[in-house]
Amino acid sequence: MIRDACSYGIIGRAIKKGLVSVDCWTPRDDAVNAHRTVDDRPFGGGPGMVMMAEPLIRTLNRIRLNRGNLRLIYLSPQGKPITQSLLGEQKDDLILLCGRYEGIDERFLESQADEEWSLGDFVLSGGEIAAMAVIDGISRLIPGVLGDGQSAQRDSFMSGLLDCPHYTRPEVWRDMATPEVLMSGHHQYIERWRLKQSLGRTWLRRPDLLENGRLTGEERLLLNEFIHEQN
Numbered sequence: 001m002i003r004d005a006c007s008y009g010i011i012g013r014a015i016k017k018g019l020v021s022v023d024c025w026t027p028r029d030d031a032v033n034a035h036r037t038v039d040d041r042p043f044g045g046g047p048g049m050v051m052m053a054e055p056l057i058r059t060l061n062r063i064r065l066n067r068g069n070l071r072l073i074y075l076s077p078q079g080k081p082i083t084q085s086l087l088g089e090q091k092d093d094l095i096l097l098c099g100r101y102e103g104i105d106e107r108f109l110e111s112q113a114d115e116e117w118s119l120g121d122f123v124l125s126g127g128e129i130a131a132m133a134v135i136d137g138i139s140r141l142i143p144g145v146l147g148d149g150q151s152a153q154r155d156s157f158m159s160g161l162l163d164c165p166h167y168t169r170p171e172v173w174r175d176m177a178t179p180e181v182l183m184s185g186h187h188q189y190i191e192r193w194r195l196k197q198s199l200g201r202t203w204l205r206r207p208d209l210l211e212n213g214r215l216t217g218e219e220r221l222l223l224n225e226f227i228h229e230q231n
């Protein structure tokens, strides 16, 4: 699943260029019986299955033999939220552990996982989609991965704000015009408009991001202008 998802688009190209590398390991290759079993019924009863610790520790040892002592991140709905700043902090290779079924034997997690990260307050069937989100989110911050080196810098959350709205041809689409300033060719006005829209959108959609009082005097002025224009 991960290999497939990593073969497309920006991540696929980054891997081909050698800017990113993704290795996939499955505990089935380290199962201790002929059926390649990696799960068993939960002690105490109840529905579902639990991933066993032994195949996982064998896989982990194999990875560490190959790649060294990397940090192990367990993707889990109980982990800390995956945010842009968390992804931006990652400078070293990581092992991303994807659970299935009811999850993983707690003794393995207690003894081996360095951190738990969550994609959000909802439950997925497996950690692979969360791992893909982490791989994609970290990879696009690596220099050279995005075509235009600037574009990640302007994205939502990079400066603590949401991104401004974007428009492309045609100038008028179904009676809806592009904001005039974007057609003016005046770069300073365009930058000012974009910053004002970013501030306004953040205020409308994610006021929590503005709560730490990080706005400069100029930004506060622009936001007030935006709020005024809403009425």
Ligand SMILES: C[S@@+](CC[C@H](N)C(=O)[O-])C[C@H]1O[C@@H](n2cnc3c(N)ncnc32)[C@H](O)[C@@H]1O
Residues within 6 Å of the ligand: 074, 075, 076, 077, 078, 097, 098, 099, 100, 101, 102, 103, 104, 117, 118, 119, 120, 121, 122, 123, 124, 125, 126, 127, 128, 130
């Ligand atoms: C069905 S879930 C297990 C959920 C677990 N019983 C619980 O309620 O906390 C199976 C696997 O999907 C992954 N997973 C599910 N939701 C996730 C989320 N929000 N973020 C990251 N991983 C998630 C985890 O790896 C988990 O082991």
